[in-house]
Amino acid sequence: MIIAVDGPAASGKGTIARALAGHFGLPHMDTGMLYRAVALTMFRFGGDPSSEFEAVRACEGVAQVDPTDPDLRSEIVGSIASRISAYSGVRAALLERQRAFAAQSSGAVLDGRDIGTVIAPNASAKLFVTATPEVRARRRVAELLSRGMPGHFDDVLIDIRARDERDSGRDAAPLAQAADADLLDTSGLTVDEAIAVAIALVEDRIKMATGA
Numbered sequence: 001m002i003i004a005v006d007g008p009a010a011s012g013k014g015t016i017a018r019a020l021a022g023h024f025g026l027p028h029m030d031t032g033m034l035y036r037a038v039a040l041t042m043f044r045f046g047g048d049p050s051s052e053f054e055a056v057r058a059c060e061g062v063a064q065v066d067p068t069d070p071d072l073r074s075e076i077v078g079s080i081a082s083r084i085s086a087y088s089g090v091r092a093a094l095l096e097r098q099r100a101f102a103a104q105s106s107g108a109v110l111d112g113r114d115i116g117t118v119i120a121p122n123a124s125a126k127l128f129v130t131a132t133p134e135v136r137a138r139r140r141v142a143e144l145l146s147r148g149m150p151g152h153f154d155d156v157l158i159d160i161r162a163r164d165e166r167d168s169g170r171d172a173a174p175l176a177q178a179a180d181a182d183l184l185d186t187s188g189l190t191v192d193e194a195i196a197v198a199i200a201l202v203e204d205r206i207k208m209a210t211g212a
Contacts, residue, residue, distance in 0.1 A: 126205075
């Protein structure tokens with residue numbers, strides 16, 4: 001079983017995907033971390049995010065990035081990741097790594113921007129998780145402050161809106177809800193409520209597929 005969880009930044013898709021993986025006993029991949037790893041590599045070595053050539057070269061260093069590095073979650077790295085994810089060369093360089101994860105015999109849960117539309121279009125269940133920009137900005141500020149990083153609501157809101165525009169407007173695998181994905185708006189939900197709804201939606205898809 002493959003579960004695809006897509007949505008914009010700070011919508012709650014990562015938290016939901018991890019919970020789904022735990023509930024159904026499946027491995028999980030946060031594909032956004034691949035792009036952040038490329039961005040962090042560029043940031044530390046002085047790469048130019050406006051150069052697709054340099055961004056593609058930085059993809060070679062993804063495996064060397066420590067997945068627990070707190071800088072992966074920083075706003076500057078997130079901003080660079082959003083910019084370089086628009087490059088078709090970068091997406092192509094990371095495509096097979098994601099598809100191989102999805103193709104595991106055990107099944108998998110993947111979250112990102114184009115899982116249900118590009119990476120795993122035949123996924124057993126697809127969710128498109130969203131929330132208003134204001135709610136997402138408040139969540140991101142809280143996350144940054146909890147990690148001891150600076151976070152200012154107005155600045156984060158501007159950045160989130162800019163990311164939404166870049167992610168939805170790019171030519172290469174834009175952020176979009178798959179036609180067969182269930183929409184989950186988490187704006188007015190607690191974490192536990194959102195997870196419960198997500199599990200119910202996936203279970204409904206499984207029942208539909210099996211005729212149970």
